[in-house]
Amino acid sequence: MTERINHQWRLTSRPNGDLTEANFNWTETPVPALQDGEVLLRSLYLSLDPANRGWVREGGSYRDEIALGAVMEGGAIGIVEESKHPKFAVGDHVQTMIGWQEFLVSDGKGVTKLPVMPGLPLTAYLGLFGHIGLTAYFGLLDICNPKPGETLVVSAAAGAVGSLVGQIGKLKGCHVVGIAGSDDKCKWIVDELGFDAAINYKTEKIQDGLRRTCPKGIDIYFENVGGEILDAVLARLNLHARISVCGMISQYNASKPVPGPYNIINLISKRAKMEGFLVTDYMPRAQEAMQDLGAWFQQGKLKYRVDVVEGLKNTPAALSKLFDGSNQGKLIIKVS
């Protein structure tokens, strides 16, 4: 049998600013022969996420930094190509951290077999039924406890997480306002997803937009971006407001420290809370979310969009779409 060649993107330097193709090397190595207890996975779909940026930062973020010279990490859907592992058979679909490469030899730890769900595309496991869906679900419901009639503001509202947060907010009876960076995105979240209003922060001053769309103030803010938008939201909080801090993408590529929000003192006068979370903490409760998300999806109440880029070779270039705002939905690399 022909020797398999594994193409890989390896991290070669830590960025001072944007993470780009210049920080990676495209390498190839032969796939080693399987030992007993091992399984060979071929990557099908690779997930690209804003959090990836933190993983390459010196000192790491919520996890250890990725070492220089190592294959860049990333969650993926794969298929079992060969197996000397009792739990996996050729053809099984699995999910694990395959990384930015075509093949992974694994001892099976941390590899999850995907259930067969008719009519559900494989990419859904990187999105609605993956960490994206759980992030939106628990970040909104567990941290913020939305009540009917409350005003919910979501930033990066056309993004993978934000678009779900807004729809779940509508299902819970909130007045939902999304902030996004183009008229197309704003149109999509209002016309297709049912948000009550949208603000294009590139063409309207965010303070004006919030005044226009949140006449009753803001009860809940789902934070994906940080920076000026957070500050403007803090200035319009209602009493007992809740801010769920999911991400601060505006800061991930910053080469020097970014000042925090000027209006943070408003947390006192508004008796408001700001709470960070990581979806990994909610894994033991994943079933809860799956049931609700699955039911809403089947009832046609949750819409979901993926942005699939073809080819592992294009991965570093595609990553920038997350930070310049040009992706439309959950960003996924079709590896093979």
Add this chain to the structure above:
Amino acid sequence: MTERINHQWRLTSRPNGDLTEANFNWTETPVPALQDGEVLLRSLYLSLDPANRGWVREGGSYRDEIALGAVMEGGAIGIVEESKHPKFAVGDHVQTMIGWQEFLVSDGKGVTKLPVMPGLPLTAYLGLFGHIGLTAYFGLLDICNPKPGETLVVSAAAGAVGSLVGQIGKLKGCHVVGIAGSDDKCKWIVDELGFDAAINYKTEKIQDGLRRTCPKGIDIYFENVGGEILDAVLARLNLHARISVCGMISQYNASKPVPGPYNIINLISKRAKMEGFLVTDYMPRAQEAMQDLGAWFQQGKLKYRVDVVEGLKNTPAALSKLFDGSNQGKLIIKVS
């Protein structure tokens, strides 16, 4: 009977920076004759608090701004001098917002009769058994739920609220570190109040101090000051840390916007929360706090210090002690 003269401090301008005597006028007006249903109060002790600064800010803070020309407001202990009100008798001790003046004619709304507690000085009602004690009690216990063995850091630790927070933290089994601005204050909180350690932020870099005194990281931070200290704390948070935002005194006198904490993004990786509160929200639960605080006080487990300045005339000058850090304990004006 001789006409009574009421001396008053009236707000005449809004400060751009420090609130000083220049922002007030010393005026005198005759005390009007009582109507039926009214009571005449003579002020005994006036409370000065960092929050007073926010009340004069244009647009207000958590309450409406004090109007220019109006008597400056402030909580006080008074005695009933005359009464045409069925609920109050001459000689009753009461607590209410008498303001920066000697006399107040009141219709009795918002006037609380003080219970007679033998051995307890009247000033205790402006401190341990007033909003100071409740602020420390609920701000720490309700917002942060401290557990034995956790590390609690308190800023403005020798202040009225901070000194109580640290002692309550010790009663709950925490490792308690106080941040204060002089060696005397640091010595007092460790030697007299039983804090485990102290940091004099004027002589030691706050990052170094936190590294030295919090080897296991920080689980709870009771925030009184804001600014650099908050940033340094955010950099050493443990997982699931809680920050109770009581005040940000470093910002109250600022004449231009102050940037928020650079490290606020750490809320995500540490799944930490930051929550503001106002003691007024806890008034319905005051009895809870009183029982615990009273018992601890009687058992000698809570020490408490007041800094009494003589004479209403000295009120604006005394206020600055709160902001330059020179007060030693709860700041009170002895009015008469």
